[in-house]
Amino acid sequence: MADLYVPIDHARGGIAGQIAVALRDAVRHGRLEPGRRLPASRDLAADLGVSRGVVVEAYEQLVAEGFLVSRVGSGTHVAPAAARTPAPSPATTAPTGADRTFYGHRATSPDLGHFPRERWLASLRHAVTAIPSDAFDYGDPGGVPELREELAGYLRRVRAADVDPANLVIVGGVAQGLSLVLHVLTQRAGGLPLAVEDPASHRQVPLLRRAGARLLPVPVDDEGVDVAALRDRPARAALVTPAHQYPTGVVLSPGRRAALVEWAQDTGATVLEDDYDAEFRFDRDPVGCLQGLAPGHVVLSGSVSKALAPGLRLGWVAAPAELAEAVRRARGELDLGSPVVEQYALAHFLRTGGYDKHLRQMRREYRRRRDALVGALAEHLPQVRVRGIEAGLHAYLDLPAGWDEGRTAEAARDLGLVAEPVGPMRFTPGGPAVVVGFARLPAHRAEESVIGLKVRMSGQNID
Incomplete structure (x- = not known):
């Protein structure tokens, strides 16, 4: 099993993305060779001091990209076809800042694991x-x-x-x-x-x-x-x-x-x-x-x-x-x-x-996930007003006065939720709000994520 060095900058946010980038680079540059077994998500989460859901999200992303393979009973391994490539030049490194908004997980993204x-x-x-x-x-x-x-x-x-x-x-x-x-x-x-x-x-x-x-x-x-x-x-x-x-x-x-x-x-x-x-x-x-x-x-x-x-x-x-x-x-x-x-x-x-047929199946599943998220928010964060849930793959959350939507979105992302602050979407100022996608949030993880968010935001007058 691989011993991993995964640098994380908690202040920057997007922890799951940082883990995925570190593991992807390790595979590309040969530090993780094909067939190497990775630590269990729970173990790596404990080592990094993050929630297990964040590591699971990073692993799932790399499985979807073909860098890792995961099988029940045998753990997660580097894919056999994952090849070592030369380090990219500065001109080809991943975009940062605003450029990132054009790719990767979004609040409106479906669960690609259910692609037929x-x-x-x-x-x-x-x-x-x-x-x-x-x-x-x-x-x-x-x-x-x-x-x-x-x-x-x-x-x-x-x-x-x-x-x-x-x-x-x-x-x-x-x-x-x-x-x-x-x-x-x-x-x-x-x-x-x-x-x-x-x-x-x-x-x-x-x-x-x-x-x-x-x-x-x-x-x-x-x-x-x-x-x-x-x-x-x-x-x-x-x-x-x-x-x-x-x-x-x-x-x-x-x-x-x-x-x-x-x-x-x-x-x-x-x-x-x-x-x-x-x-x-x-x-x-x-x-x-x-x-x-x-x-x-x-x-x-x-x-x-x-x-x-x-x-x-x-x-x-x-x-x-x-x-x-x-x-x-x-x-x-x-x-x-x-x-x-x-x-x-x-x-x-x-x-x-x-x-x-696929739409019928996914409507049922997404409704189950939506209900789990909305129910958890009502129980653990009743101060948050939930809107826009009659359709689609995201919920609009009006935050209590004084909450910082950027910090809230960052905390949600650290917990494995796909969240974005609404501020950058406005032409005129408005109250604090975030958009949260529920399509990729399994129903059984909703309460854990919302409780984690409550704890993370405890400095903002949450009981």
Whole structure:
């Protein structure tokens, strides 16, 4: 069993990430050779003075990356194929600071350990063996027709969308879809005043600005984006998350939905609907997408990043016919389109019911994990107000006055929770709050993590 030196800077936070980086470097540089057994998570946690959950998270990350293998009864070992590589030059070291926000665990990330590997592999095999040879050539940058047909049917059935396959463009996730749409709209208008929700995902801000948008923040309240305030902005487009606002989790009220559509119709503006996690509804009937109300004014963007895995980089844009064609052309000019094998595989996965089956399984599991987290918070931290839990994979926690959201998020991360402070997501100041993801938190670990958080925050007037 390996004796490990794992340096940890508690002041910097992200302890699980620090452990993963140290172990990954040890494997890459030969200090941990293939086949070497690592200490049990409980032992390493005791040695490092951290919770076992933090070490488990680091081990799970490296297992997912292929650096480690773990089998019941035999422990955790360095993967046989893990090769020694030269030390990276300073120019290739991992990004730090703000750059880190674009990769790794997020509060909205699914549990990748539940990715349906066997069923997805079956769909990949079917695609490789069944599609004609010509399908491997440069194809339609808008996506393969089979996938657009399946997606159109799925979106009509599940999201109440008004979608024609010809108006769907397959993209590499919602981020690329938004970039392409904004590129087209900006080129047409010579700049684009874009209304955005406040608060909103801080990861999207650089993307939106790089595409040429001038951001106009609009406040969000308990009914969603404030459309009356939106009318006071000179916006030509609005980016919204109506089914489950990020980060607050608010569902856009019926009155606001009607008002938003009316604003678009009155002004000729375009509504960009980010439908990022609408498939996961727990306590209420699903809310149909906004695009189904006004297909001539709303662009619907979605992906499989929350339902399956972000790493698949498979998404779609449904837009009015003229705009969809412009986005399709822009996609062709950018990179000629998405990989075709994965598109055919997703079409098969949808057609054979694998996608629906996986969603049903994960809804049950995520609801169980959500209930465990919410119950533990209610029992041990009743001062914390929990919001936005009717859907999605994260909870919005309003913290008591005087709490420091950065310290709270850091303490939560040290305990194995995926947590982010809300401050960086705001355009205008607000009360302390954090976003916590529950998709990767097993139900049996929820109470332990919340009790640990209570202890860590005991200096902030917690009994």
